[in-house]
Amino acid sequence: xxxxxxxxxxxxxxxxxxxxxxxxxxxxxxxxxxxxxxxxxxxxxxxxxxxxxxxxxxxxxxxxxxxxxxxxxxxxxxxxxxxxxxxxxxxxxxxxxxxxxxxxxxxxxxxxxxxxxxxxxxxxxxxxxxxxxxxxxxxxxxxxxxxxxxxxxxxxxxxxxxxxxxxxxxxxxxxxxxxxxxxxxxxxxxxxxxxxxxxxxxxxxxxxxxxxxxxxxxxxxxxxxxxxxxxxxxxxxxxxxxxxxxxxxxxxxxxxxxxxxxxxxxxxxxxxxxxxxxxxxxxxxxxxxxxxxxxxxxxxxxxxxxxxxxxxxxxxxxxxxxxxxxxxxxxxxxxxxxxxxxxxxxxxxxxxxxxxxxxxxxxxxxxxxxxxxxxxxxxxxxxxxxxxxxxxxxxxxxxxxxxxxxxxxx
Numbered sequence: 001x002x003x004x005x006x007x008x009x010x011x012x013x014x015x016x017x018x019x020x021x022x023x024x025x026x027x028x029x030x031x032x033x034x035x036x037x038x039x040x041x042x043x044x045x046x047x048x049x050x051x052x053x054x055x056x057x058x059x060x061x062x063x064x065x066x067x068x069x070x071x072x073x074x075x076x077x078x079x080x081x082x083x084x085x086x087x088x089x090x091x092x093x094x095x096x097x098x099x100x101x102x103x104x105x106x107x108x109x110x111x112x113x114x115x116x117x118x119x120x121x122x123x124x125x126x127x128x129x130x131x132x133x134x135x136x137x138x139x140x141x142x143x144x145x146x147x148x149x150x151x152x153x154x155x156x157x158x159x160x161x162x163x164x165x166x167x168x169x170x171x172x173x174x175x176x177x178x179x180x181x182x183x184x185x186x187x188x189x190x191x192x193x194x195x196x197x198x199x200x201x202x203x204x205x206x207x208x209x210x211x212x213x214x215x216x217x218x219x220x221x222x223x224x225x226x227x228x229x230x231x232x233x234x235x236x237x238x239x240x241x242x243x244x245x246x247x248x249x250x251x252x253x254x255x256x257x258x259x260x261x262x263x264x265x266x267x268x269x270x271x272x273x274x275x276x277x278x279x280x281x282x283x284x285x286x287x288x289x290x291x292x293x294x295x296x297x298x299x300x301x302x303x304x305x306x307x308x309x310x311x312x313x314x315x316x317x318x319x320x321x322x323x324x325x326x327x328x329x330x331x332x333x334x335x336x337x338x339x340x341x342x343x344x345x346x347x348x349x350x351x352x353x354x355x356x357x358x359x360x361x362x363x364x365x366x367x368x369x370x371x372x373x374x375x376x377x378x379x380x381x382x383x384x385x386x387x388x389x390x391x392x393x394x395x396x397x398x399x400x401x402x403x404x405x406x407x408x409x410x
Contacts, residue, residue, distance in 0.1 A: 299325045
């Protein structure tokens, strides 16, 4: 009997301000420790790090988190035909869109693999023996949304490689319509997911869930253990992870709820329905100050309506209460506040992912028109453009290199 836990997304290094900078590490450790108590295998579903280039401090802290949950018992698995032993629990990881890089070798997740802490999967499979029924875990780390379907169904085609006598699991980190987290248009949806698998597990979406999508296949959305988007849905969603128990009698799915790192409050106010919004907000915050808490809470206040609320008044409220709360005020009235503009700046990191996808799509269309689409990977071209390697791109397209893969070997 083998139990598998599915955890995600950790977002190591994420913080609203300095008071929340430990939350991602403490929360991941709490999740991993709880999962370790009952699971032989832990799958971490991408976005382990919050950015593509985490600082050495963030990487060091992440290594300590993973190292501390390993024990002296070993587990055996098979990858690329080779038998491998590692300390329990076996931790399988895929990269997410936040740490997606041109080469798998340059991803910060690769550092965790080199440290012997995780088994990093991308377009590959791991097998764990489980009595008469093996468990085969296939992983496709995050790719630009517009290419996800093409890579899954045309390039990799794992559903054509399955051992029908195994319990087959597919790990993804993508938008899957109607479960859409970022603004990138998905090429995957519940209808076109490969139903040959027994279980499909998706990271990326921060609210967890489970549903049957065919007679054979179950879809799990692993969710996130940390709140990064202060929306009402994400703040109110339960945090936890799924445990899947596979034995000779069948499969059992259970959700393990885990407390949030601190209290999060969401308050939405309409300026059209309340005479004095500022007085209302101050009354609300004074009431919250009277409540005893171990940690300073995060409070998101969203102001909507056609009647404007002044920037000056919002700034005064923020400065008065910012030491008592991790306070975020989103003024969506007609007079856009400075705090909202600052919030948009914080969101640019997430929007960058959508921009990358859009630029990749444009590059792909141009390559197709020029007849290069079969020879060059638009993701690689995008990375070269970002590094201002224009001469190298021209050399490639002019025929100076027979293929971009050969170019990368040099």
